[in-house]
Amino acid sequence: VTTTDPRPIPGTVPRDEAFTRPFWQAAAEGRLTTTRCRPCGRLQFPPRIVCVHCWGRDSVWQELGGTGVLASFTEIHAGPAVFAEELPYTIGLVDLDEGLRVAARIDARFTDLRLADPVAFAARSRNGTPLLTFVPTNRR
Numbered sequence: 640v641t642t643t644d645p646r647p648i649p650g651t652v653p654r655d656e657a658f659t660r661p662f663w664q665a666a667a668e669g670r671l672t673t674t675r676c677r678p679c680g681r682l683q684f685p686p687r688i689v690c691v692h693c694w695g696r697d698s699v700w701q702e703l704g705g706t707g708v709l710a711s712f713t714e715i716h717a718g719p720a721v722f723a724e725e726l727p728y729t730i731g732l733v734d735l736d737e738g739l740r741v742a743a744r745i746d747a748r749f750t751d752l753r754l755a756d757p758v759a760f761a762a763r764s765r766n767g768t769p770l771l772t773f774v775p776t777n778r779r
């Protein structure tokens with residue numbers, strides 16, 4: 640499947656809309672944020688207006704440490720048209736220190752990565768649009 644729609648897949652990465660604008664503004668500055676539900680105190684990712692844990696509608700923005708470990712990763716050889724010039728590239732699931740799991744681009748060669756590698760959030764963008772990206776933080 641190819642598409643010219645540059646937006647991320649729904650449910651994995653926050654869309655750029657009015658509610659998530661603070662998320663993308665922070666991401667452009669290299670800061671990873673999400674929402675914390677005030678009634679139950681739990682974090683969730685992607686940021687949401689309604690809490691997935693208690694259905695509360697009172698959330699606040701919270702900055703995250705931006706570090707975690709690689710829970711899974713794969714190499715993309717047939718991707719969306721918008722990323723065609725970057726093929727092949729690596730994507731993965733990152734388990735953040737706060738207990739959240741984030742799908743993101745991994746800025747490393749697939750063959751250089753191992754499960755549980757430590758990674759950190761990094762500010763990356765394409766044509767002015769932030770791209771959720773993590774980079775390995777040490778080498779074996």
Ligand SMILES: [Zn+2]
Nearest residue numbers: 676679690693
């Ligand atoms: Zn809640």
